[in-house]
Amino acid sequence: MFDLAGSVKDFRNAINRIDGLEFLSELLGDQSDPDDDFHMREREAGRTDKRVTHSLYLVMSNTKAIDELLRLFAQWQADPSASFEHGLGKFKTAFQQLTAIRRWGAEDRIRETGLRERWEETLSMVGQSVSTVLVEVELWHRRDAAQRAAAEAHVEEVITSSAGRVLDRSQIGEIEYHALLAELPIQQVQSVLTNGASAIRLLTTDDVMFVSPFTPMSVAPGTLEPVAQTQLARSDRIEGKPRIALLDGLPFTNHDALQGRLSIDDPDEIGENYPVAARHHGTAMASLIIHGDLTDGGPPLDRPLYVRPILQPHEFMPGHEQVVPNRLLTDVLHRAIRRIVKGEGNQPAAAPSVRVVNLSIGAQTRALTRRMSPVGRLLDWLAHSYNLLFVVSAGNHTDEFTIPADAAHDIEAARLAAMRDGFETALLRGSFRLATP
Secondary structure: OEEEOOOHHHHHHHHOOOOOOOEEEEEEOOEEOOOOOOOOEEOOOEEOOOOEEOEEEEEEOOHHHHHHHHHHHHHHHHOOOOOOOOOOOOHHHHHOOEEEEOOOOHHHHHOOOOHHHHHHHHHHHHHHHOOEEEEEEEEOOOOOHHHHHHHHHHHHHHHHHOOOEEEEEEEEHHHOEEEEEEEEEHHHHHHHHHHOHHHOHHHHOOOEEEEEEOOOOEEOOOOOOOOOOOOOOOOOOOOOOOOEEEEEOOOOOOOOOOOOOEEEOOOOOHHHHOOHHHOOHHHHHHHHHHHOOHHHOOOOOOOOEEEEEOEEEOOOOOOOEEEOOOOOHHHHHHHHHHHHHOOEOOEOOOOOOOOEEEEOOOOOOOOOOOOOOHHHHHHHHHHHHHOOEEEEOOOOOOOOOOOOHHHOOOHHHHHHHHHHHHHHOOOOOOOOOOOOO
């Protein structure tokens, strides 16, 4: 981790002149108020009051290079005028942009991922009634395939040596995503909560970037009381090529509002164990896309709706649906979209005419850390690469705002307390950071 004295741009301009350093990732850190030593300047106005980026996380793949960089920086700090060995003088320009360098550590791997908080909640709610927990382990994405394979093998060995196991894995080079879905024994949770992040080997492994709690998003059934009674005549099968795709639960295909209007693509055969009584969310979303507000009486879509189920009935909560468990959501979405536009295996593209994709689900445990989330990066890349528009639900955090009891009796105090709680949980109250497609 590099603590900056200047701007990110100035540092990157300086560091880009140095050969032999492979930067695996870049994450912006906190910003701090300017002072006499470190402040931003503009060409004409001079010193400004703009906040200064405090940290930049840049990771190099060569351990010896890191050791050498730390040695040189310590030498430069002791005497900025000291001579470096031949060919190393160019580091001085980069060092002038820094106040400190330190290694990426165990706490960095879980900072703002919500792992500790989720594990505390797990122990307080279920205690010893569970024997394992699921985590998404993101590895630093290396450009070299052999290095990626070696890193993955090492991390898997770390997991299995602690009585854990790997359930799923994914590499998507276009978004620099390399991850494992792992199951860890509950004893690992207890060790971290008792002794800190460095207590388990997984969180001290150099190949690991982040470790996040993994809980497949679930949705509860909607109200059973209809807002208004509507009558829809059953229609003949709608012909044509679909323009809109729905990635959601499996709809009730014989529903009056949907019969003959859906093109179901279920390569994972989720529908075999999807009772009609559990098909709430997909049915509702399909109806909304096809008809809009039923009480408006407007014309429905004149093309079929392509549906790819990625939810399934919840194992323990009747009526609820959840994202396919034991699978990395980023990989599930990547495979689903590739199947639509490019095909899968020997199969041709399932619906290449699709241009709009609805995704009304998110990952409740995915905090908005200092870089765009893997799913956010994936959707951004897919939108650009395949000329798609993704319609994504606005948020994924269902917890209510919490305000102190003494603030509830005054409107202004309540407003400020709610805003304060919103800011404090801002990293959690959102599903993905998306650029405009």
